Amino acid sequence: MSTLPLETLDPGSATRIAEGCAMLFRQALADRLVAAYVLGSLAHGGFAPAVSDIDLGLVLTDRRHDDDRTIHRATRDLQEKDGSHQRLSVFWSSLPALRTDRDDGRFPAVDRLDLKKSGMLLLGEDVRRDVAQPGDDALLTDSVRFALEVLATDPVLAEFHAPARLASDVRRFTKAVLLPLRFLYTAANADPGSTDDAIRHHLAQPSPVAADLVRAATRARHGQPDSAEHLTELLHTGLVPLYLHYIDSSLPRLTPADGDLSQGLTRWRTRLLDRPDPHPAHRPPQADLPDQGLGHTAGTGPTPP
Numbered sequence: 001m002s003t004l005p006l007e008t009l010d011p012g013s014a015t016r017i018a019e020g021c022a023m024l025f026r027q028a029l030a031d032r033l034v035a036a037y038v039l040g041s042l043a044h045g046g047f048a049p050a051v052s053d054i055d056l057g058l059v060l061t062d063r064r065h066d067d068d069r070t071i072h073r074a075t076r077d078l079q080e081k082d083g084s085h086q087r088l089s090v091f092w093s094s095l096p097a098l099r100t101d102r103d104d105g106r107f108p109a110v111d112r113l114d115l116k117k118s119g120m121l122l123l124g125e126d127v128r129r130d131v132a133q134p135g136d137d138a139l140l141t142d143s144v145r146f147a148l149e150v151l152a153t154d155p156v157l158a159e160f161h162a163p164a165r166l167a168s169d170v171r172r173f174t175k176a177v178l179l180p181l182r183f184l185y186t187a188a189n190a191d192p193g194s195t196d197d198a199i200r201h202h203l204a205q206p207s208p209v210a211a212d213l214v215r216a217a218t219r220a221r222h223g224q225p226d227s228a229e230h231l232t233e234l235l236h237t238g239l240v241p242l243y244l245h246y247i248d249s250s251l252p253r254l255t256p257a258d259g260d261l262s263q264g265l266t267r268w269r270t271r272l273l274d275r276p277d278p279h280p281a282h283r284p285p286q287a288d289l290p291d292q293g294l295g296h297t298a299g300t301g302p303t304p305p
Contacts, residue, residue: 008049008223009084014042018054021078021088022122025058028074034059034095035124037115044118046194050223051174054084057115058092059127063104067092071105091115101132109134109142114192136190140253143183144261147246151179152268160243161275163235167228170220176239177210177217180246187253195221209245210238240272247272 015038022036040055041047060067075090093107103112116131134142150156159166159176166173178195185191185198193201199218202208213234216226225231247269254262 007083009052009087010049011042011047013084014047014052014054014087017084017088018042018056019122021054021056021085021090022058024078025056025071025074025090026123028070029058029060032061032064033124034061035127036122037119038122039091039111039114039119040089041194043120044114044192044194046196048195048221048223051171051221052087053089054087055089055091055111055114056122057107057111057119058090059098059124060092060094060105063094063097067105095127095130098127098131101134101138103142108146109138110186110192113139117192137255139190140187140250141258141261143186144250144254144258144265147180147183148261148264148268151243152264152271157271160235160239160272163239164228164232166239167231167235170225173225173231173235174217174221176235177213177242178221180243181214184246184249187250210234210242213238213242240275243272244269 018038025036026033036059037043037057038055039057041052042055046052058071071090071092075088079086079088091105091107091111093103093105093112097104098107098112098115101109101112103109107115112131113134116128116133119128163176166176178198181198181202182193182195185193185201188201199214202214203211208214216231216234219225220231226234247265251262251265254265
């Protein structure tokens with residue numbers, strides 16, 4: 001029985017990587033970088049050496065037309081340094097936008113709330129007191145929008161229906177299983193929480209959906225993955241029901257003003273249930289699936305596990 005490969009990274013090393021990346025962004029952005037923060041599990045606890053991302057938040061003085069290109073290029077260059085830097089996830093926005101509960105770069109509501117509550121200053125001026133706290137509606141709609149943009153794509157749907165590739169990569173596997181739990185936890189509690197909080201919240205329900213799959217993802221998250229063969233079986237059985245549960249829990253929370261999101265969730269639900277022929281005459285090889293979405297959901301939406 002094959003096992004998933006693990007490349008662990010301790011919190012101290014991850015923090016040092018974040019500090020080094022923040023210094024490089026200061027060089028790229030000069031005096032426009034007001035502050036850089038560690039976010040996510042490195043800041044509020046619960047960092048999992050086997051899977052957790054290195055979440056970096058950048059606050060800029062203003063928003064300029066080339067910021068997307070500048071920050072994306074710098075992030076990509078850093079991620080290409082080595083396996084540890086591949087975990088880097090960069091969130092950024094201008095201070096005027098953060099003061100008014102807006103995102104004019106890449107800083108979704110749940111990550112703005114995480115900055116407000118738990119951000120750990122790496123360099124610059126601490127401006128968390130000036131950051132507006134996102135409302136419950138923004139927390140919900142931002143997470144749904146992210147899910148639709150990243151997880152409802154053709155490549156990810158193909159992996160959900162034929163999950164052997166997910167089962168062979170511990171980080172992709174834990175992202176696929178645990179992201180919807182994070183979304184549901186935040187929607188229910190108006191708090192970013194931690195991945196462990198989201199797992200406990202889900203498993204505490206009277207009849208938790210895909211409980212065996214969630215427990216397997218928890219073991220993998222803590223460095224004790226099951227065999228890839230067993231994970232493939234669990235994914236076949238539980239992954240689509242888990243996402244249907246997420247969609248069915250989110251739809252009633254949306255308002256009539258969120259009609260585009262409701263329609264998107266409904267279409268996603270239909271496509272999840274529309275499983276392809278398991279033995280098509282011309283199935284494309286699994287390696288041909290683009291490595292997007294689950295490959296680096298956070299690298300370039302809400303913080304994954």
